[in-house]
Amino acid sequence: MDRVARRLGSEPFRRDFGVDYAYLSGSMYRGIASKELVVAMGRSGFMGFLGAAGLSHDRVRGDIAHIRRELAPDRPFGVNLLCNLQDPARESANVELLIGEGVRFVEASAFVKVTPALVRYHLSGLRRAPDGTVVRGSRILAKVSRPEVAREFMRPAPAEIVAGLLAEGRVTPEQAELARGIPVAQDLCIEADSGGHTDRGVPTVLLPSTQGLRRDLTREFGYAEAIRLGSAGGIGTPQAVAAAFTMGADFVMTGSINQCTVEAGITDAVKDRLQGIDVQDTDYCPAGDMFEIGALVQVLKKGVLFPARANKLFALYRTYDSWDAIPEGTRRQIQDTYFKRSVDEVWRETREHLERTGRVAEIGRAERSPKRKMALIFRWYYGYTSRLSFSDPERDPANVQVHTGPALGSFNQWAKGTPQESWRNRHVDRMAAGLMREAAEILTQRLNALA
Numbered sequence: 001m002d003r004v005a006r007r008l009g010s011e012p013f014r015r016d017f018g019v020d021y022a023y024l025s026g027s028m029y030r031g032i033a034s035k036e037l038v039v040a041m042g043r044s045g046f047m048g049f050l051g052a053a054g055l056s057h058d059r060v061r062g063d064i065a066h067i068r069r070e071l072a073p074d075r076p077f078g079v080n081l082l083c084n085l086q087d088p089a090r091e092s093a094n095v096e097l098l099i100g101e102g103v104r105f106v107e108a109s110a111f112v113k114v115t116p117a118l119v120r121y122h123l124s125g126l127r128r129a130p131d132g133t134v135v136r137g138s139r140i141l142a143k144v145s146r147p148e149v150a151r152e153f154m155r156p157a158p159a160e161i162v163a164g165l166l167a168e169g170r171v172t173p174e175q176a177e178l179a180r181g182i183p184v185a186q187d188l189c190i191e192a193d194s195g196g197h198t199d200r201g202v203p204t205v206l207l208p209s210t211q212g213l214r215r216d217l218t219r220e221f222g223y224a225e226a227i228r229l230g231s232a233g234g235i236g237t238p239q240a241v242a243a244a245f246t247m248g249a250d251f252v253m254t255g256s257i258n259q260c261t262v263e264a265g266i267t268d269a270v271k272d273r274l275q276g277i278d279v280q281d282t283d284y285c286p287a288g289d290m291f292e293i294g295a296l297v298q299v300l301k302k303g304v305l306f307p308a309r310a311n312k313l314f315a316l317y318r319t320y321d322s323w324d325a326i327p328e329g330t331r332r333q334i335q336d337t338y339f340k341r342s343v344d345e346v347w348r349e350t351r352e353h354l355e356r357t358g359r360v361a362e363i364g365r366a367e368r369s370p371k372r373k374m375a376l377i378f379r380w381y382y383g384y385t386s387r388l389s390f391s392d393p394e395r396d397p398a399n400v401q402v403h404t405g406p407a408l409g410s411f412n413q414w415a416k417g418t419p420q421e422s423w424r425n426r427h428v429d430r431m432a433a434g435l436m437r438e439a440a441e442i443l444t445q446r447l448n449a450l451a
Contacts, residue, residue: 001437001440001441001444002433002437002440004440004441004443004444005021005433005436005437005439005440006020006021006045008021008022008245008436008439008440008443009021009022009023009230009245009249009250009251009252010022010226010228010250010251012226012228013187013228013250013251016136016139016186017047017076017105017139018047018074018075018076019045019046019047019076020045020046021045021046021432021433021436022230022250022251022252023046023241023251023252023253023254023432023435023436024041024046024047024048024049024078024141024189024230024251024252024253024254025037025038025041025046025047025048025049025253025254025255025258025428025432026049026107026109026143026189026232026253026254026255026258027049027050027051027052027053027078027079027080027107027109028051028196028255028258028259028264028403029051029053029054029080029082029196029403030051030053030054030055030265030386030390031050031051031052031054031055031059031063031265032051032259032264032265032266033048033049033050033051033080033258033264033265034050034051034063034263034264034265035050035063035066035067035070036263036265037258037261037263037264037265037428038050038067038077038078039066039067039070039071039077040263040427040428040429041077041428041429041432042067042071042075042076042077043070043071043072043075043429044429044430044432044433046429046432047076047077047078047105048077048078048428049077049078049079049080049105049107049141050063050064050067050077050078050079050080051080051265052079052080052081052082052094053080053082053109057093057094057097060079060097060101061097061101064079064101064103076104076105077105078103078104078105078106078107078141079098079103079105079106079107080106080107080109081094081095081098081106081107081108081109081118081121082094082109082110083108083109083110083111083112083115085112085115087359088115088116088117091115091117091118092116092117092120094117095117095118095120095121098121099120099121099124099138103138104125104137104138104139105138105139105141106121106138106139106140106141107141107143107189108140108141108142108143108153108185109143109197110143110197111142111144111149111152111153112149113149113152114152114153114157114158114161114184115161116161116164116165118140118184119157119158119161119162119165119179119184120165120170120171121138121140122138122140122157122179122184122185123157123162123165123171123175123176123178123179124137124138124171124175125137125138125139126174126175126178126179126182127174127175127178128174128178133224134178134181134182134225136182136186139185139186139187140153140184140185140186140187141185141187141188141189141230142184142185142187142188142189143188143189143191143232143253144188144189144190144191144210145190145191145192145194145198145199145201145206145233146199146201147206147209147210147213150188150190150210150213151213151217152184153183153184153185153188154183154184154185154188154213154214154217154227155183155184155217155221156179156180156181156182156183156184156221157179157184159180162176162179163176181221181222181223181224182223182225183217183221183223183227185227186225186226186227186228187227187228187229187230187250187251188210188227188228188229188230189229189230189231189232189251189253190203190206190207190210190229190230190231190232190249191232191233192206192207192231192232192233192234193233193234193298193405193406194232194233194234194255194256194298194405194407195255195256195259195282195298195299195403195404195405195407195408196255196297196298196403196404196405197287197295197296197297198233198284198296198297198298198405199296200284200296201233203231203233203234203243203244203247204247207229207231207244207247207248207249208247210229211229211248214227214229228250228251229248229249229250230244230249230250230251230252230253231244231247231249231251231252231253232252232253232254232255233255233405233407234405234406234407234410235252235253235254235255235257235407235435236254236256236257236406236407236408236409236410236411236414237410237411237414237435238414238434238435238437238438238439238441238442239439239442240407240410241435241436241438241439242439242440242442242443242446245439245443246443254407254432254435255405255407256404256405256406256407256408257407257408257411257431258428258431259271259274259404259408260274260275260408260411260412260423260426261423261426261427261428261431262423262424262426262427262428263427263428264428266389266390266402267389267390267391267392267393269392269393269394270389270393270400270402271423272423273300273302273303273393273402274300274402274404274408274423275412275421275422275423276302276412277300277302277404277408277409277412278409278412278413279406279409279410279413280406280409281300281301281302281406281409282298282299282300282301282404282405282406282409283298283299283301283307283308284296284297284298284299284307285297285299285306285307285308285310285311285314286310286311286313286314287382288379288381288382288383288386289382291314291317291375291378291379291382292317292375294314297403298403298404298405299401299402299403299404300400300401300402300403300404303397304397304398304399304400304401304402305398305399306385306398306399306400306401309338309381309399310381310382310385310401313334313338313378313381314378316330316378317371317374317375317378320374321370321371321374322370322371322373322374323343323370323373323374323377324370325370331343337398338381338399339380339381339384340396340399343377346377346380347373347376347377349380350376350377350379350380351363353383362376382401384399385399385400385401386401388400388401389401389402411431420434
């Protein structure tokens with residue numbers, strides 16, 4: 001059955017990415033998708049993306065060096081690139097790091113539009129082969145959850161951005177010329193309802209819709225290369241993998257299930273919690289990095305109060321124009337049970353963080369706008385609860401923030417009664433192989449039944 005599993009999905013995708021299986025593990029921020037996880041995937045014929053978001057440049061360089069030492073030269077790996085609309089300079093610095101390190105595969109996540117930094121990475125690897133075809137020395141795999149964003153990635157790079165990069169000398173005339181005839185990303189992962197940032201999409205709606213968009217844009221621009229579309233979000237069982245390939249997915253990508261493995265870079269205490277959840281044990285709340293607009297993340301609900309408290313903070317933000325306008329009893333409750341410290345201490349820590357990260361102007365803006373200051377204070381809570389999951393979740397168990405989706409609950413049910421019921425027996429590459437092989441068996445049985 002392994003032979004059939006290796007044939008699932010797109011053969012050109014497997015060739016271009018250098019993998020044996022059309023199966024990737026997605027990045028999970030702050031190194032949850034660890035260097036060890038990426039190495040395990042690469043050694044076994046899959047590919048993983050390093051969770052670089054939230055890590056220092058030195059840490060990312062060190063992790064890349066480790067991966068290269070541990071993987072054979074022909075084994076692929078990728079690194080996450082997170083959109084940063086609030087700090088474009090930081091996003092640009094991250095791109096220059098990836099280019100400088102010679103990273104050939106990037107998972108572009110949380111982008112709502114194509115940015116100059118992303119186009120810079122896209123163009124950096126373009127060259128023309130002797131036969132006239134365009135060669136991509138670097139590849140963007142775009143994670144998208146909305147058709148209008150998918151459209152941006154399936155179009156050629158915006159002419160005004162390319163012209164700007166050319167004028168700055170950051171791309172060559174040949175690269176600028178080649179960009180006119182190819183999409184920004186040849187590979188897009190269509191992300192349905194998932195752990196972390198989510199638009200709560202339905203895969204049976206999103207994937208077919210984007211496939212139709214691919215057809216139309218390929219015809220409009222006369223692309224010579226095929227755009228590949230993968231499926232993510234809710235991939236936790238062989239049935240889900242089989243369903244994705246049945247719908248015509250060129251590859252699949254898993255996320256939530258991988259954070260409950262030996263290789264995941266998160267505390268054992270969090271893994272102990274995650275291995276016991278079911279499909280109904282997650283909830284939605286506003287995302288910390290997009291708090292003001294209420295963009296959603298999906299998080300662990302079982303055994304914690306974080307999602308309820310995060311939603312309460314957002315409701316207060318929408319109702320009141322400043323921290324001082326909130327009723328005194330509510331303010332006291334937040335300081336005593338949410339923050340575990342005074343609001344003055346929270347603001348002092350927030351100021352220090354903004355100063356360390358070169359965002360001093362943000363302090364002045366907050367001092368002039370009480371509502372903005374309240375938003376930053378509430379955002380501190382997200383940082384605090386996230387740090388707990390990486391350090392000592394038992395120190396304040398009610399406030400732990402863990403991004404995860406129901407796919408993990410479905411995997412837990414599938415693994416019940418097997419050695420993989422315990423996360424200590426879950427290795428990311430073995431899980432991937434098991435899911436692909438059983439998916440191949442399911443599809444073979446269905447085809448035989450129809451014969």
